[in-house]
Amino acid sequence: MPLTPSCPIPLSDYPTVQLAHGGGGKLMQQLIGKMFRSVFGNELLDAEHDGAVFPMDSARMAFTTDSYVVHPLIFPGGDIGSLAVNGTVNDLAMCGARPLYLSCGFILEEGLPMETLWQIVQSMGAAAEQAGVKIVTGDTKVVDKGKGDGLFINTAGVGRVDHDLDISPASVVPGDVILLNGDLGRHGTAIMASREGLEFETSIESDCAPLHEPVHAMLEAGLPLHCLRDLTRGGLTSALVEIAETAAVHIHVDKNDVPVREEVRGACELLGLDPFYVANEGRMIAVVAETDADQALECMRKTQPDARRIGAVSKDPAGRVTVSSEIGATRILDMLSGEQLPRIC
Amino acid sequence: MPLTPSCPIPLSDYPTVQLAHGGGGKLMQQLIGKMFRSVFGNELLDAEHDGAVFPMDSARMAFTTDSYVVHPLIFPGGDIGSLAVNGTVNDLAMCGARPLYLSCGFILEEGLPMETLWQIVQSMGAAAEQAGVKIVTGDTKVVDKGKGDGLFINTAGVGRVDHDLDISPASVVPGDVILLNGDLGRHGTAIMASREGLEFETSIESDCAPLHEPVHAMLEAGLPLHCLRDLTRGGLTSALVEIAETAAVHIHVDKNDVPVREEVRGACELLGLDPFYVANEGRMIAVVAETDADQALECMRKTQPDARRIGAVSKDPAGRVTVSSEIGATRILDMLSGEQLPRIC
Numbered sequence: 001m002p003l004t005p006s007c008p009i010p011l012s013d014y015p016t017v018q019l020a021h022g023g024g025g026k027l028m029q030q031l032i033g034k035m036f037r038s039v040f041g042n043e044l045l046d047a048e049h050d051g052a053v054f055p056m057d058s059a060r061m062a063f064t065t066d067s068y069v070v071h072p073l074i075f076p077g078g079d080i081g082s083l084a085v086n087g088t089v090n091d092l093a094m095c096g097a098r099p100l101y102l103s104c105g106f107i108l109e110e111g112l113p114m115e116t117l118w119q120i121v122q123s124m125g126a127a128a129e130q131a132g133v134k135i136v137t138g139d140t141k142v143v144d145k146g147k148g149d150g151l152f153i154n155t156a157g158v159g160r161v162d163h164d165l166d167i168s169p170a171s172v173v174p175g176d177v178i179l180l181n182g183d184l185g186r187h188g189t190a191i192m193a194s195r196e197g198l199e200f201e202t203s204i205e206s207d208c209a210p211l212h213e214p215v216h217a218m219l220e221a222g223l224p225l226h227c228l229r230d231l232t233r234g235g236l237t238s239a240l241v242e243i244a245e246t247a248a249v250h251i252h253v254d255k256n257d258v259p260v261r262e263e264v265r266g267a268c269e270l271l272g273l274d275p276f277y278v279a280n281e282g283r284m285i286a287v288v289a290e291t292d293a294d295q296a297l298e299c300m301r302k303t304q305p306d307a308r309r310i311g312a313v314s315k316d317p318a319g320r321v322t323v324s325s326e327i328g329a330t331r332i333l334d335m336l337s338g339e340q341l342p343r344i345c
Numbered sequence: 346m347p348l349t350p351s352c353p354i355p356l357s358d359y360p361t362v363q364l365a366h367g368g369g370g371k372l373m374q375q376l377i378g379k380m381f382r383s384v385f386g387n388e389l390l391d392a393e394h395d396g397a398v399f400p401m402d403s404a405r406m407a408f409t410t411d412s413y414v415v416h417p418l419i420f421p422g423g424d425i426g427s428l429a430v431n432g433t434v435n436d437l438a439m440c441g442a443r444p445l446y447l448s449c450g451f452i453l454e455e456g457l458p459m460e461t462l463w464q465i466v467q468s469m470g471a472a473a474e475q476a477g478v479k480i481v482t483g484d485t486k487v488v489d490k491g492k493g494d495g496l497f498i499n500t501a502g503v504g505r506v507d508h509d510l511d512i513s514p515a516s517v518v519p520g521d522v523i524l525l526n527g528d529l530g531r532h533g534t535a536i537m538a539s540r541e542g543l544e545f546e547t548s549i550e551s552d553c554a555p556l557h558e559p560v561h562a563m564l565e566a567g568l569p570l571h572c573l574r575d576l577t578r579g580g581l582t583s584a585l586v587e588i589a590e591t592a593a594v595h596i597h598v599d600k601n602d603v604p605v606r607e608e609v610r611g612a613c614e615l616l617g618l619d620p621f622y623v624a625n626e627g628r629m630i631a632v633v634a635e636t637d638a639d640q641a642l643e644c645m646r647k648t649q650p651d652a653r654r655i656g657a658v659s660k661d662p663a664g665r666v667t668v669s670s671e672i673g674a675t676r677i678l679d680m681l682s683g684e685q686l687p688r689i690c
Binding site for chain 1: 350352353354356359360361362363364365366367368373376377380381384385387389390394396397399401402403404406408409410411412413414416446448449450451452453454455456457458459460462463466467469470473479480481482483484485486487488489491492493494497499501503505687688
């Protein structure tokens with residue numbers, strides 16, 4: 001008789017961890033849902049948000065974490081340091097929180113050039129200043145050469161929630177609209193292009209940026225936001241599918257309304273990628289009631305000039321995301337099972 | 346003219362990161378002090394505590410992080426999962442905080458056996474339950490085979506501070522006494538022995554355990570604690586040197602009062618280690634006024650039967666730690682410059 005319950009991931013299917021288990025698709029969902037949540041499960045974790053929101057005396061707080069393993073460490077438009085700050089700032093913002101404090105855990109590989117570390121540390125400092133957060137606690141570990149990959153960074157973040165809204169996929173209802181803050185696909189294609197050594201006529205830079213400002217603008221205007229999601233691993237599609245499944249609603253997006261830069265479209269064709277699935281690091285969707293859409297867009301456009309409406313929420317078919325193409329045909333969007341772009345963040 | 350200031354670690358001394366930069370000694374202090382703090386510096390980070398303590402409306406909160414890279418993943422007396430929970434619980438406890446919520450960031454290496462991950466996840470769940478904390482938010486990344494080492498875990502923790510004490514090295518004053526909760530050196534020697542494949546007559550198990558209970562017992566008794574420190578990387582000596590230097594006091598310890606099990610002493614001799622420098626994962630010191638020492642020991646002994654007084658704080662020579670040996674001779678204890686035991690936690 002085994003002392004512990006048997007592994008909830010069928011070992012016949014996956015005896016070992018695959019790259020796809022970190023890809024933001026179905027396999028990662030399975031690992032988190034069946035294994036991690038079965039052991040750690042509690043009402044905060046089960047909320048499946050970008051972070052946990054809980055009361056602390058009279059305040060409400062948000063708490064989130066992300067590890068960053070992006071390869072290469074430095075890429076057009078950013079580096080692992082700015083990514084590690086902006087990514088966690090954005091997870092707090094997506095909880096509707098004001099980002100306040102970050103922790104920083106470095107896992108350094110023996111032999112990492114000290115100059116590289118210095119460049120990344122300065123980049124983190126600049127990103128923290130831009131986002132108005134303080135790095136208040138940290139940890140440094142070094143692993144032997146060949147047991148890491150230069151540098152991994154974990155940041156956790158604490159923020160303050162100054163409203164009583166329940167900003168989550170479950171709050172999305174038919175009649176809502178989907179707002180997007182800008183063009184898709186730059187982060188993922190910039191990383192892939194630099195990894196493959198590709199040069200495009202116009203160089204593509206990551207969209208890595210903090211997203212606390214558009215969120216605060218909407219909250220300060222008193223808008224009852226239903227859901228916020230940044231479009232990282234799995235891209236726009238994964239965010240929409242997760243919302244449609246959780247809220248049991250239908251989401252329809254018009255492809256003509258979703259901006260993708262010409263050079264990104266070209267790079268995606270060359271690399272065999274779909275911009276709807278590519279990771280972004282400065283892109284988000286906000287889901288609000290139709291009646292609040294214009295005011296929400298006005299708030300977002302103060303810092304996100306390209307913000308626009310890209311889709312709408314209806315009742316049926318529940319749990320499904322559809323997209324109408326350039327030529328008017330409609331197809332179903334599903335989450336990828338695996339890994340489109342390993343180590344993109 | 347360089348766009349950024351030059352690297353504050355002299356590249357002629359250290360052009361690349363060394364294992365010793367993560368060893369808890371002088372080199373790590375230099376990296377953190379000269380590089381990280383020069384960029385991230387703020388009053389919370391500069392406090393150099395195990396975690397940051399800050400107000401949140403009417404409450405005071407503590408926030409901390411640690412990454413865990415211990416090798417091997419599973420060792421006598423624990424594994425990387427229980428370590429990742431207890432280590433962060435203990436950092437919160439050392440801030441005088443009640444540990445509440447943890448985040449968990451996994452960096453998995455492609456090919457990690459799913460059964461190993463499952464065992465470690467269950468161990469984390471059990472440790473969290475024992476310590477009364479909830480894992481409320483998480484992140485999973487997978488790196489390609491050969492770019493990690495099975496599994497790294499980062500946990501960050503949030504706790505609540507229910508008192509107005511300033512528990513920190515700076516609060517230590519002449520006339521204080523040093524209390525220790527048990528025998529030294531088990532975690533480090535257990536790891537090293539299992540790594541070297543050594544078998545001792547009595548097997549040595551890690552002391553990995555949560556330390557929130559002795560801290561709460563002392564706080565609930567209303568004792569004005571001056572300083573708390575868990576004895577991880579760098580062991581008892583590093584903790585004492587840090588306190589002596591920060592508070593500009595002299596700390597004297599009597600070696601006869603510091604318990605080290607016979608099998609640990611033997612293993613240390615065989616491995617060339619000094620138990621005063623070896624990492625522990627369930628050991629702490631509390632620094633209190635002489636007049637509070639007996640009551641503090643009484644509180645600690647509710648869960649730590651071996652707690653005892655091991656030393657005293659005086660004025661001169663300021664910044665120095667001394668130890669009297671078994672035969673009565675006195676010598677100076679200094680921090681190691683480098684790495685006694687790489688990847689011990």
